[in-house]
Amino acid sequence: xxxxxxxxxxxxxxxxxxxxxxxxxxxxxxxxxxxxxxxxxxxxxxxxxxxxxxxxxxxxxxxxxxxxxxxxxxxxxxxxxxxxxxxxxxxxxxxxxxxxxxxxxxxxxxxxxxxxxxxxxxxxxxxxxxxxxxxxxxxxxxxxxxxxxxxxxxxxxxx
Numbered sequence: 001x002x003x004x005x006x007x008x009x010x011x012x013x014x015x016x017x018x019x020x021x022x023x024x025x026x027x028x029x030x031x032x033x034x035x036x037x038x039x040x041x042x043x044x045x046x047x048x049x050x051x052x053x054x055x056x057x058x059x060x061x062x063x064x065x066x067x068x069x070x071x072x073x074x075x076x077x078x079x080x081x082x083x084x085x086x087x088x089x090x091x092x093x094x095x096x097x098x099x100x101x102x103x104x105x106x107x108x109x110x111x112x113x114x115x116x117x118x119x120x121x122x123x124x125x126x127x128x129x130x131x132x133x134x135x136x137x138x139x140x141x142x143x144x145x146x147x148x149x150x151x152x153x154x155x156x157x158x159x
Contacts, residue, residue, distance in 0.1 A: 003021065003022050004019075004020070004021050004022070005019075005020050005152055005155065006018065006019045006020075007148060007151075007152050009144065009148045011033075011140075011141055011144035011145060011148070012137060012140055012141050012144065014033045014126055014141075015033065016031065016032070016033050016141075016144070016145060016148070017030070017031075017032050017033075017035075018030070018031055018145070018148055018149055018152055020103075020149075020152060020153070022117075023117075025117060025118070026042075026117050026118045026119070026120055027103055027107070027117050027118075027119045027120070028119075028120045028122070029099050029103060029119060029120070029121050029122070029149070030121075030122040030124075031095065031099070031121070031122065031123050031124070031125070031145055031149075032122070032123075032124040032125075033124065033125050033126040034124045034125075034126055035124075036124045037080075037081075037122040037124060038081060038122050038123045038124025038125075039078070039080070039081040039082060039083055039092050039122070039123050039124070040078070040079040040080040040081060040120055040121070040122050041076055041077065041078055041079060041092060041093065041096040041120070041121050041123070042076070042077045042079050042118050042119070042120045042121075043074055043075070043076055043077075043096050043097060043099075043100030043118065043119045043120075043121065044074075044075050044077070044118040044119075045071055045073050045074050045075065045100075045104070045116060046073065046116075047115050047116045049071055049073045051068070051071060051101065051104055051105055051108060067098060067101075067102075067146055068101055068102070068105060069101075070097035070098055070100070070101040071101070074097050074100065074101075076093050076096055076097060079120065084127070088125075091138065091142075092123045094142075095121065095123050095142070095145070096119075096121040096123070098142075098146060099119065099121050099146075099149060100119035100121065102146065102149055102150055102153060103119045103153065104116055104119070106153040106154075125141070
């Protein structure tokens with residue numbers, strides 16, 4: 001995996017930056033719409049736990065709603081910062097688990113069974129303009145970010 005890669009995409013009219021930085025013992029993934037690191041969550045899983053891919057996900061251009069399920073053995077550890085509400089904390093945990101799963105799947109293809117590194121996810125999403133949670137907007141933002149990350153990870157594993 002390359003040491004550093006960055007992309008910027010427009011999701012729901014907001015510029016969203018994704019940064020992947022690989023270190024010897026961890027991989028850092030930042031997702032920001034506000035130009036800050038945000039809430040940091042570490043995701044880890046034992047290397048012995050297999051990652052399963054749904055057959056429909058393993059296509060050249062899978063639909064955005066077809067994401068691999070994060071493994072049940074995933075451990076999420078808050079490292080720094082906190083979400084502004086319980087709802088956002090749950091959402092951040094969902095982001096961290098899904099992002100880590102995508103990173104591990106990309107890394108497993110490259111490392112072929114070597115030790116799996118922890119993934120630290122920084123999440124800083126802009127609050128809804130109305131101040132209320134809009135589940136459709138949240139879902140579209142989530143799928144947009146995962147699709148952009150999947151494309152970014154594909155670039156990394158191809159190089």
